[in-house]
Amino acid sequence: MTGGLLASIRSPEDLKALPSDRLPALAAEIRSLIIETVSRTGGHLAPNLGVVELSIALHRVFQSPRDRIIWDVGHQTYTHKLLTGRLDRFHTLRQEGGLSGFPRRDESPHDVFETGHSSTSISAALGIAEARDIKGEDFEVVAVIGDGALTGGQAFEALNNAGDRKTDLIVVLNDNELSYGPTVGGLASYLARLRTHPAYSRVRHGLETFVQRIPLVGPPLHQLGRRLKGGVKYLVLPGMLFEELGLTYLGPVDGHNIPLLEEVLRQGRRIKGPVLVHVLTKKGKGFPPAEADPDRFHGTGPFDVATGESREPGAGFRGPSTSVNGPSQPATYTQVFGESLLRLGERDERVVAITAAMASSTGVAAFARRFPDRWFDVGICEQHAVTFAAGLAVEGFRPVVAIYSTFLQRAYDQILHDVCLQGLPVTFALDRSGLVGADGPTHHGVYDLAYLRMMPGMTVMAPRDENELGHMLLTAVSLGRPAAVRYPRGLGSGRTPPEELRELPVGKAEVLREGGDVAIVAIGSMVEPSLAAARKLERLGIRATVVNARFAAPVDDELLGMLADDIGAIVTVEEHVASGGFGAAVAEALTDSRRRLGPGGVRLRRLALPPDPVQHGKVECLLARFGLDAEGIARAAVEVVEAREGAAEGPVVRRV
């Protein structure tokens, strides 16, 4: 599989030494290795298959790591990793302790800037380029950004700034017409017009005169234009969008033709100031199932190479790594959200849905099919999505904004300034809250309770199972105020058949089990392991109350006060960082009600994720490591009980 060519490349220098007629064979080898590896590990298949030639060309033209290549989102860096000395570890891709699926500075000097969220590359590249200029150094800076990521506002902020600064910088626009699904918006239409410009040959003449005027580079560019007239469109369009912003536009160029790519990139390098190279690629190239359904293969779990069929293991703790589940498995939270949204839409015509370029992966697609006029895909534009929802709410609608927890971080001020300060009835549906597994620290949704809980007037909920997710969505939409529901990645419990949606009493927790020795107060995904912990504790003679908190804002002050006074030993459990999270809310509530915490007072133990970023790995293993499984919760409960009993200093009397 890793036959001769790829194995001979230990660094980009080896790649440069390879004769160009061997490059197609190298590209084929890389493709097979990526397909074979991702079929086992899961990962971003289609985006990576689309940039094999582009990555080869970049590493032949530029001198990484001296020249800095910054990958937007970073999900398309598998070829880059293979060409920069990571072939031997490639089989560990996305496994705990193995290669990350994204650029990591601690993994290689060739990974200059860490990404995971979209639309940051041009900003980072411009910062690096300006730093270079201040220091008087001499290297190239290249940002590689997809047409999807280019719809994110930050990319425009950066282009605007780059055009103004006139700094030497190359932006490679990898245009495959897709985000997850088709890239939407005026920009996408604009790029489509560039791709299919009917007046190509007519424009060429005008181009030649324009190109001739570019100091120093005119003649070579002009010659290049002549050489490229077969097959490839080579345009320099003065007065067009990028030119107007102050960048020199080169392209479009066939992103699977390595010699052409190399030539255009070399030309880009010679031009002074910021340059945008427009490259056309095919997402999923070389693997027919991914070419046919690039959305499904954007990020995939393990699959059968022969058929492309998913071969996810059975319903594990969090089930499959994607939202695809088997026939005998319970629905995923994403699917339950999608069905609940549909039911809400049917009950209330004020309900409208908004997605930021992720209609199917958030579950909004079913609603979109049923109510084509009541849903909006705004592009990878989380900030805009939130303020846009606020606008709809001002006019009487009840928008549901479906954005993964990690990506909603982007819209912090929009949630505060545009929704909460005005008390508008916008519902935030935060999928992938908690640990997400193989995508790692950029994608774990472990900050949302903190960033939402302090928003004025915001109600924040987390369901213990899929039925409660439906009830919480109805509660949120009915509230008439800002509300958020966070729920985890993967399968629901499948425990009970779907229930009729019902509103939950706001700020009220649910006592699931009563016992006088310790109270375990858990939220969301941590309720089930807490019940399991209580069963373990029972075997040790410790009787535990278990509470399904349901609400992180407002918390159930009354119940918490009773637990503090009657039991005096409380363990809070959440799949979220400790700082600002649910346990912090409980501690605040207890101290605000003038209860003393610590020796002589209420014994409170907050179980949560650590402050340092959690790396990629299997969710169940990570949770166990941080004591967020039944055993860890039971252990903490024993410690709290013993501390309250004054046994903390003495020998531990009970072992979990």
Ligand SMILES: Cc1ncc(C[n+]2csc(CCOP(=O)(O)OP(=O)(O)O)c2C)c(N)n1
């Ligand atoms: C802020 C943010 N929102 C959403 C995502 C999820 N996401 C990852 S890749 C992607 C599509 C990117 O499209 P494009 O930039 O065209 O790259 P392609 O995958 O097509 O190569 C999206 C929406 C993200 N990474 N960051």
